[in-house]
Amino acid sequence: MGKLSNKVIWITGASSGIGEALVYELVKKGARLILSARRKEELERVKGNCHPAAQPFIRILPLDLSEPSTLKLNTEAAIQLFGHIDILINNGGISQRSLAKETLLDVDRRIMEVDYFGTVAITKYLLPHFFKRKKGHFVTVSSVMGKIGTPYRTGYAAAKHALHGFFDSLRAELWKDSKKIYVTLVCPGWINTNLSVVALLGDGSPQNKKDDTHKKGMHPYKFARKMIQAIENKEREVYIGGTKEILAIYLDRYLPGLFSKIVRKAKVK
Numbered sequence: 600m601g602k603l604s605n606k607v608i609w610i611t612g613a614s615s616g617i618g619e620a621l622v623y624e625l626v627k628k629g630a631r632l633i634l635s636a637r638r639k640e641e642l643e644r645v646k647g648n649c650h651p652a653a654q655p656f657i658r659i660l661p662l663d664l665s666e667p668s669t670l671k672l673n674t675e676a677a678i679q680l681f682g683h684i685d686i687l688i689n690n691g692g693i694s695q696r697s698l699a700k701e702t703l704l705d706v707d708r709r710i711m712e713v714d715y716f717g718t719v720a721i722t723k724y725l726l727p728h729f730f731k732r733k734k735g736h737f738v739t740v741s742s743v744m745g746k747i748g749t750p751y752r753t754g755y756a757a758a759k760h761a762l763h764g765f766f767d768s769l770r771a772e773l774w775k776d777s778k779k780i781y782v783t784l785v786c787p788g789w790i791n792t793n794l795s796v797v798a799l800l801g802d803g804s805p806q807n808k809k810d811d812t813h814k815k816g817m818h819p820y821k822f823a824r825k826m827i828q829a830i831e832n833k834e835r836e837v838y839i840g841g842t843k844e845i846l847a848i849y850l851d852r853y854l855p856g857l858f859s860k861i862v863r864k865a866k867v868k
Contacts, residue, residue, distance in 0.1 A: 602831045604629035607681045611664065611721065612691030614641035616792030617740060617826075620819035621688065622657075623649065624827055631656045633677050633684070636691065637663045664691050664717025665709065674724035683732060686830065687725055689718040689739040694794050695755040696810075696868055697801035706803045707754040714758035719765055734779040738830055739766055743788050743840060746848045747858070749867045755798075770835070781833045785826050786848075788840015789816030795868070810868045817841060 608625060612618040614636035625632060626649050634642045639661045646657045658680040662673045678684055692714040695706070722737055729735030744752050745759030763784060770782035795810040822839055829837040838845045847865075851858040 601628055603686075603827070605631060606685040607631045607633070607683060608686040608688060609633040609635065609660075609677050609684050609725075610688045610690055611635045611662070611718075612740075614638050614645060616794055617787065617790060617819055617822060618688075618690045619645050620823035621690070621826065622646075624820065624823040626650065626653045626657075628827065631681055633658045633660055633680055635660045635662045635673070635677070637661065664713045664721075667712070667716065667720055670717065670720045671724050674721055678725075678728055684725065684728060684735070686736040686738060687721065688830075689722065689737070691717065692740070692758075693755075694798035695753070696751050696795065696798045696806045698751060699753040701801035702754060703802060706799050706801060707757070709803065710754040710799065711758050711761070714755070715761045715765075718762060722769070729780050730777065733777055736781045736783065736830070736833065737766065737769070738783045738785065740826075741784050741786050743786050743838065743844045743848060745784070745786055746838075747851045747862070749862050749865060751868055783829060783834055784836040785829060786836065786838045786840075787817075787822060788838070788844030789813055790819055790822050790840065791816040792819055812866065812868065 603625065608630050610618055610621055610632065613622055613634035622632060622634060622645050634645060634657060636642055642659045642661065646654060646659060649657060660673060660677055662669065693710055695710055718739060739762055741762050742759045744756040745763050748756040766782050766784055773780045789812045791813055793809065795806060795813045796808060798806045800806055817840055825839045838848060
């Protein structure tokens with residue numbers, strides 16, 4: 600079945616969107632999966648949607664990335680489910696749709712707790728296991744917002760930028776200690792999921808509507824297939840999305856002055 604056959608892959612944020620699409624595509628690859636998210640019933644639904652022959656090789660482990668005191672025990676429990684973990688896919692997270700001047704600081708803290716600290720905590724708790732096995736793969740779903748910044752995304756972009764700083768540094772450290780522990784950063788553009796529906800407004804309430812940009816975005820299954828290819832190839836960093844989003848990254852990199860003028864008026868929701 601390929602490079603991921605029988606690999607044990609732990610996916611956070613597996614109950615919907617990109618995470619759910621990854622589950623269905625990874626099942627086709629013959630992977631053994633650990634599914635994590637807050638809602639156990641939704642994880643059960645995703646597992647139930649998989650082929651009956653694959654279900655014995657799927658485990659469910661509910662967790663909440665915003666509860667730091669629980670993450671060490673959750674990581675230890677994840678390892679025990681199959682006896683080891685080959686790949687961690689850090690996919691869990693929340694987004695934002697509010698201007699900085701309208702956003703409570705508690706909302707910024709909540710986004711950072713889930714998108715950054717929760718992800719880093721699981722990564723750090725799993726790291727000794729990878730060192731012991733002398734191999735492993737950290738795959739983190741960042742965002743185009745991890746490379747650029749736009750209006751209505753101050754807290755979200757900050758958290759995603761922080762992930763790049765952490766995982767780029769971790770990759771450099773691991774190269775010295777173990778050349779068989781890999782780090783991949785995946786930057787989605789607009790993907791047709793409900794991420795914008797549950798995105799936080801300035802007061803912490805959900806937006807409760809899907810952005811037009813997401814409605815027109817890439818289908819999550821198509822995204823998942825491209826992401827899996829990047830995992831199989833152990834790519835360092837990959838951008839997956841529409842032409843406009845990906846072009847924005849390169850425009851900001853090579854023509855930052857021009858990009859800063861364009862992004863002021865860009866439709867981002």
